Amino acid sequence: MAPKRIIIDTDGEFDDVLALALALSSPEIKVEAITTISGVRCLEDSTGDVLNTLELMGHTEIPVAMGFRQHFSKDMTSNWERVRKIWATGGRSSTSPLRKPDIRAVDVDAVELLISKVMQEPGEFTLVTLGALTNVAAAILREPRFSSCLRESYTMGGAVLVQGNMNPVAEFNIWSDPEAAKIYFNSGLNITLVGLEVYYKARLRQDQWNNVAQSSEAMQYIFENFDPWIKYLDRHDPSKAGALEIGDALTIGAIVEPDLFTKQRCFIDVETKGELTSGMTVGYGLSARSPAPKTMNTDLCVDMNANEFNKLFLERVKKGF
Numbered sequence: 001m002a003p004k005r006i007i008i009d010t011d012g013e014f015d016d017v018l019a020l021a022l023a024l025s026s027p028e029i030k031v032e033a034i035t036t037i038s039g040v041r042c043l044e045d046s047t048g049d050v051l052n053t054l055e056l057m058g059h060t061e062i063p064v065a066m067g068f069r070q071h072f073s074k075d076m077t078s079n080w081e082r083v084r085k086i087w088a089t090g091g092r093s094s095t096s097p098l099r100k101p102d103i104r105a106v107d108v109d110a111v112e113l114l115i116s117k118v119m120q121e122p123g124e125f126t127l128v129t130l131g132a133l134t135n136v137a138a139a140i141l142r143e144p145r146f147s148s149c150l151r152e153s154y155t156m157g158g159a160v161l162v163q164g165n166m167n168p169v170a171e172f173n174i175w176s177d178p179e180a181a182k183i184y185f186n187s188g189l190n191i192t193l194v195g196l197e198v199y200y201k202a203r204l205r206q207d208q209w210n211n212v213a214q215s216s217e218a219m220q221y222i223f224e225n226f227d228p229w230i231k232y233l234d235r236h237d238p239s240k241a242g243a244l245e246i247g248d249a250l251t252i253g254a255i256v257e258p259d260l261f262t263k264q265r266c267f268i269d270v271e272t273k274g275e276l277t278s279g280m281t282v283g284y285g286l287s288a289r290s291p292a293p294k295t296m297n298t299d300l301c302v303d304m305n306a307n308e309f310n311k312l313f314l315e316r317v318k319k320g321f
């Protein structure tokens, strides 16, 4: 079977670059473009680490376009400062990448690259989103045929059946731009949603990640660069006993090995106005008491086989890119 042709929109965090590692080591997938968005860190930091990852993995042919610095719904500046303080407690005064890439982002912006790729070959591309949905929502607003010309999409985001990670109801990628997420979920796209129902399930034990961290120059860089963040994740949840989450990589896993995931078809919408609940992903059709509208938009991943996913991730990434 021909590999799936994918475009990835990412905020360049630790688990995002591990998602890139899995995508670039998977023969079922061909990554044809990457767009970046600010998120946990500012746009320059997230883009820098995407470029570093591609360069070290030997995939400099993939165009990278920079997207929005700020989101529709929120000014993220105070969040970046909060994260900088977290990195400082891990021994680094800045969240900038440790390494300066030789390659650069292309001259067009993320929205332009998304639209031109998708509209040149309608029906060909699968979109993968690993950050806030600002770039994608802007593409949907600018080009009304954008969503219908995509084949499908896979998204890390949301907490439909479980607690959020920014507050009790909202997950970071949706919380940081609810307006954009609402546009995305109501665009007619067929979405596979990898949210917090499964995000924290695939964790590498310390011996496993020590092993993968030494498997290539690219992996060495990733683990060294994100060390302050890895230390924070460890402190944040002592119940993990040193295990490390690789969440966004699950979104690639859902494309490569769909059978590892249990899904429920539903309709997802996003709360944008709630005083306490802005960024909440609301699922219809998941129980008889909340019937779905006529058209469902989402396959929600409700469970997964974490052991098999970890095995797949380790085998692929250790083999190289």
Ligand code: RIB
Binding pocket: 011, 013, 014, 015, 016, 039, 040, 130, 131, 132, 156, 165, 171, 172, 173, 247, 248
């Ligand atoms: O909530 C987890 C998400 O937020 C992941 O995509 C992580 O990389 C950050 O973007």
Ligand code: CA
Binding pocket: 010, 011, 012, 013, 015, 016, 039, 130, 131, 248
């Ligand atoms: Ca991410």
